[in-house]
Amino acid sequence: MSKIRRIGVYTSGGDAPGMNAAIRSVVRTAIYNDIKVTGIFRGYEGMIEGDFTELVSRSVSSIIQQGGTILKSARCPEFRTPEGRKKAYENIRYAGIDALVAIGGDGTFTGAELLSNEYDVPVMCIPGTIDNDLYGTDYTLGFDTANNTVIEAIDKIKDTAASHNRLFFVEVMGRDSGCIALNAGVSGGAEAILLPEKETAIDELIAMLKTAKARNKTSTIVIVAEGNKNGGVYNVAKRVKERFDFYDTKVSILGHLQRGGSPSSFDRVLATRMGYFAVNELIKGTPSATVGVRGTQMVTTSLEEALRSKELKLDEELITIAEVMNV
Ligand code: F6P
Numbered sequence: 001m002s003k004i005r006r007i008g009v010y011t012s013g014g015d016a017p018g019m020n021a022a023i024r025s026v027v028r029t030a031i032y033n034d035i036k037v038t039g040i041f042r043g044y045e046g047m048i049e050g051d052f053t054e055l056v057s058r059s060v061s062s063i064i065q066q067g068g069t070i071l072k073s074a075r076c077p078e079f080r081t082p083e084g085r086k087k088a089y090e091n092i093r094y095a096g097i098d099a100l101v102a103i104g105g106d107g108t109f110t111g112a113e114l115l116s117n118e119y120d121v122p123v124m125c126i127p128g129t130i131d132n133d134l135y136g137t138d139y140t141l142g143f144d145t146a147n148n149t150v151i152e153a154i155d156k157i158k159d160t161a162a163s164h165n166r167l168f169f170v171e172v173m174g175r176d177s178g179c180i181a182l183n184a185g186v187s188g189g190a191e192a193i194l195l196p197e198k199e200t201a202i203d204e205l206i207a208m209l210k211t212a213k214a215r216n217k218t219s220t221i222v223i224v225a226e227g228n229k230n231g232g233v234y235n236v237a238k239r240v241k242e243r244f245d246f247y248d249t250k251v252s253i254l255g256h257l258q259r260g261g262s263p264s265s266f267d268r269v270l271a272t273r274m275g276y277f278a279v280n281e282l283i284k285g286t287p288s289a290t291v292g293v294r295g296t297q298m299v300t301t302s303l304e305e306a307l308r309s310k311e312l313k314l315d316e317e318l319i320t321i322a323e324v325m326n327v
Contacts, residue, residue: 004098004283013073013104014130016130017067017261020067020263022126023070025271025279029275044111067263082118100112100121100124102123103125104125108125109125123303124288125291126141126278126291130142133179135309136300137299141271143267144264147180155188169222169224170224172258175227181195190221191209195225196228205240209240277291290306
């Protein structure tokens with residue numbers, strides 16, 4: 001086991017609340033263990049361009065409560081090429097970086113796997129995405145905060161829906177993952193939830209809305225994940241309205257406000273645990289992996305397993321519970 005003297009840390013892909021808390025934890029855990037830290041700006045793009053900075057303990061003061069990422073983020077097509085990765089590796093070596101901590105989603109992890117397979121640099125990956133769609137962890141950084149943001153919005157929309165007897169279609173993020181939609185649907189008391197992972201025909205949706213109306217509900221909320229199988233939220237609303245026009249129908253798209261904001265207490269603690277755990281795994285000599293939380297335990301999962309396992313992340317029981325709550 002060779003001693004690690006310098007760790008490089010970067011964020012890549014979509015930003016998520018809690019990324020800064022994770023950077024802070026990586027920096028401070030490394031410094032505590034006499035390891036220096038280089039911050040790499042704009043993920044793989046900055047790695048290729050050598051856009052680096054020295055991070056000391058005070059560089060990460062008062063960032064635990066900030067959303068976004070102080071290291072910036074980017075998507076980088078050049079890193080998909082061997083030439084791009086070679087440039088990145090040369091910059092890493094030139095900066096004296098022995099190991100990396102990557103914070104991001106599956107695109108970030110894919111880049112980490114390519115780099116660590118081709119070059120002898122271990123990469124510990126921290127799952128950071130509001131989508132909660134990564135294998136090897138019960139929760140990703142930002143998911144809890146995004147849910148709290150969505151719930152605040154839905155509660156407000158419900159006030160108007162109830163006052164005017166309106167039907168609201170609320171679109172939440174999740175191109176491929178229905179985790180936010182399902183959680184928002186349950187905690188916001190929605191009448192129906194359209195998920196990317198599950199087909200709900202428009203006929204079925206209309207039947208649900210008719211049942212809700214027959215049960216004298218005063219407000220009706222349909223949560224639509226952006227990647228649901230019926231197309232965009234305006235299209236869904238239009239198709240329903242054509243055949244069921246009892247309510248005045250409105251559409252709200254929550255969009256990128258779900259990605260921003262100060263991380264919740266849960267996300268701050270999770271980020272701090274993950275950063276601490278990631279650095280300690282590198283010190284122990286664990287080969288490239290993702291870190292995660294399973295129950296109350298921190299665990300690692302090999303990148304191979306994390307990227308190739310096709311586990312359905314949606315909680316089927318929660319889907320059933322959401323239906324039962326509509327009685
Ligand atoms: O961070 C994940 C995610 O929120 C997806 O749910 C969404 O489809 C995507 O990011 C949009 O990201 P961008 O605006 O960066 O393309």
